[in-house]
Amino acid sequence: MLKLSAVSYRYPAAEIDALQALTLSLNAGDIIGLLGPNGAGKTTLFSLLSGLVKPTSGQLTWQKTDTRVGLVPQHLAFYSQLSIAENLVFFADIYQLKGAQRQQQLQMVIEACNLSDRLKQRAATLSGGWQRRLNFAIGILQPADVYLFDEATVGVDAQSRQQLLNAVKQLAAAGKTLLYTSHYLQEIEQIANRILVLQQGQLLLDAPISQLSSDSWQLMVQWSQQAPLGWLELVAKLGLTAEPLAQGSLISLTTTAQWQQLNLFITTQMVQPKLLRYGRPSLEQLYLHVTGGQL
Amino acid sequence: MRLWALLSKEWRLLCRDIHALAVLFLMPLTFVLLMAFALSDLNSGTPATASVSLLQHADDADSRFFAAALAEQITVLTTVTDTTNNLTQVVTDKNFSELLNQEATSTLPQLQLIFPASTVPVLRQQVRSAVILSLAQTRLHAFLSANEMLSDEQSLTEQLAIVRQQTDSTITELDLGTKGQVFGQASASQHSVPAWLIFGMFFVMLPMANTLLAEQQSGTLLRLKSAGLPPLTLALGKCLPYFMINLLQFALLLTVSYLLLPVLGLAPLQFNGSPVAYLVLASSIALCSSCFGFLIASLVRSNEQALMLSGGCNIILAAVGGIMVPTVVMPEAMQQVAALSPMNWALEGCLTLLTGHGDIVDIMPSALKLVLFALSSFALAYFIYKYKMSRIKWTAIY
Structure with a gap:
């Protein structure tokens, strides 16, 4: 659907590139969780994809020339003195929706964002959560091939958030390409099938979330004194490497058998470890690990 | 359809903005009535007896x-x-x-x-x-x-x-009269009403600037741009509603003055001259003020700037253009400066009709100057607006 080849972008008067030689491709059906600390280049990437700015160098190639991009920006981009219905109708006109498609889209967003109770209420008088829903609804009202969600659920209560995430899933099920940024990493974990991590304008990680999950069982162990005899030899014998941490080591496991052997060794020791943690790291842990702890 | 959506949206927003309505209708009406009272003896030959x-x-x-x-x-x-x-x-x-x-x-x-x-x-x-x-x-x-x-x-x-x-x-x-014919002396209302009507019409600058800023600051402009709306459609969507509001102001304030002044014991307003000429003149004034308003709106970056620039421009143009002080009492050098103010052209056009009993030919010089000024303002404003739109960022407006 879209291919970025060594795309860089530098803001006017800036000294370094906000995006540095970014190469990646977006495919139909991708639900991409876009992660990165502040200043990583997420906003710049969204600006490039939405056509607000053009690459300083490199190529951004859409497979179809008429690919449409829908936006759900972080700020509340609607007319606060118009009602929910008036805002939706206005943007339906702007998106040039007509006839049955217009009715269908309007109905879809009203249901997906659960807006039917307050259609006549002016946006300015809505609570923050409702305003966020309206903002979301206007974004997905536009029939598009790619949707960009920028912190779309900030300030929305848990129930409403789940409803909005369901709407995102519906779009994904319809084969749309979605890019989603959020500070709620559980949200991304829940909906994304691919994770991109940006840092200082560079792509640190681009992997399917399934791969990140299945490969990431980890054992963190910390002995009160020295590691018992035979521990390091066992780790080496199993073909594993122990990554040293401040007070222990972190061992990435790939099979359950490896865990069973290490577990057997530990349980037969006279001195038990001070710390023993085994599990699959959350996306948040992975993210912190990849970015070196930067938020 | 898109332009119509923009127009109707702008109308709705304006109708719900009580402050803008007061600036556009109540304030000029108050000015018209107050100044009609204040200047009511000016042309009667019997000013307050000494x-x-x-x-x-x-x-x-x-x-x-x-x-x-x-x-x-x-x-x-x-x-x-x-x-x-x-x-x-x-x-x-x-x-x-x-x-x-x-x-x-x-x-x-x-x-x-x-x-x-x-x-x-x-x-x-x-x-x-x-x-x-x-x-x-x-x-x-x-x-x-x-x-x-x-x-x-x-x-x-x-x-x-x-x-x-x-x-x-x-x-x-x-x-x-403009054709060499003679008429009874025009009342003070014939002079004061159009002056303050024009002053009020140029106040569209303020609500125009405020709505434009609100669109930029809320990110709505980002949405409109990403929906593929051409800058020209957006610019017209901003100017046309205020052009129509100006026409409404012109008609409403003249009608209210016509009906209300005699009731208040003031000299009645008489609509001399050709009705078509009134329409042409009103359209050219409305075009001028809405395009100039768009220029001011495209220049400002904050509500404070909008207030200062629109208010300041309006008062300076009015002071220079003979709205506040008749140009006839100004020194010659000042009269030449006054002739550069669009408010002066508008006033000259109105007086040509109301006091000179003129027709469409007589108001053409004023109308043409107003239209040329409008087109120049729009061209400059469009250039600035387009530049600003090109610099819209995802999360902030440049």
Whole structure:
């Protein structure tokens, strides 16, 4: 659907590139969780994809020339003195929706964002959560091939958030390409099938979330004194490497058998470890690990 | 469809903005009515009557006649009170009779006029005219008495009546129309109403700037841009609603003035000239103010700037353009500067119709200047707006 080849972008008067030689491709059906600390280049990437700015160098190639991009920006981009219905109708006109498609889209967003109770209420008088829903609804009202969600659920209560995430899933099920940024990493974990991590304008990680999950069982162990005899030899014998941490080591496991052997060794020791943690790291842990702890 | 959506959205937003409605309709109406009241005597020939205190240092026949003649013209207070200091004083010499008949080249004053410093020119002129006429009548009285054409048996009132028969004139003041035709003198309303109507029409700058800023700051403009709306459609979507609002202001304020001024006891507004000319003129003024408003709106970056720039421009254009002070009382250099103000062109056009009974040909110079100014403003504003749109970022507006 879209291919970025060594795309860089530098803001006017800036000294370094906000995006540095970014190469990646977006495919139909991708639900991409876009992660990165502040200043990583997420906003710049969204600006490039939405056509607000053009690459300083490199190529951004859409497979179809008429690919449409829908936006759900972080700020509340609607007319606060118009009602929910008036805002939706206005943007339906702007998106040039007509006839049955217009009715269908309007109905879809009203249901997906659960807006039917307050259609006549002016946006300015809505609570923050409702305003966020309206903002979301206007974004997905536009029939598009790619949707960009920028912190779309900030300030929305848990129930409403789940409803909005369901709407995102519906779009994904319809084969749309979605890019989603959020500070709620559980949200991304829940909906994304691919994770991109940006840092200082560079792509640190681009992997399917399934791969990140299945490969990431980890054992963190910390002995009160020295590691018992035979521990390091066992780790080496199993073909594993122990990554040293401040007070222990972190061992990435790939099979359950490896865990069973290490577990057997530990349980037969006279001195038990001070710390023993085994599990699959959350996306948040992975993210912190990849970015070196930067938020 | 998109342009219509933008227009109807703008109308809805404006109808719900009570402050903007007050600025666009209530404020100009208040100005029109207040200024119609304030200037109601300007063209009637009887501005607030002057009062003077007469201090005479002689008690001869000429002095007595002068006092009677002057009292026929203006209010003469002979009782000296504490308020004397606030009155114009007419002081005659003890040799009033001798000085009365001296040659005009003499340097000795026949009398003195002492005005309070704050006296406005129109009142000074009124007193001056009354005194000159009374002096002339007193001289005539002296001449007629000397030639025994007045007798001592006649009372002062009778003598004054005979003198007035010789000096009074009947003068009709008429206005010259644009085609050389003459009409009765235009009332003050014909002058003041269009001036303040134009002032009000140019106030569209403020709500225009505010709505444009709100769109930029909320990120709505980002949405509109990403939906593929061309900048020209967006610009027209901003200018056309205010063009229509200007037309509505023009029609509404003239209608309300027409209906309300006579009820308030003021000179009625008369719609002289061709109706088509009114439409053309109103359209050109509306085009000018909405495009100039778009220029100001595209320049500002905050609501504070919008308030300062739109208010400031409006007041300067009005002050220079003859809205606040008629250009006829300005020095020539200032009149040339006034001729550069679009408000002056608009006012000239309105006066051509309301007081000059003109037609569409007569208002064309004003209308053309307004339209050219509108097109130049729009072109410049569009260039700036397009540049600003090109710099819209995802999360902030440049």
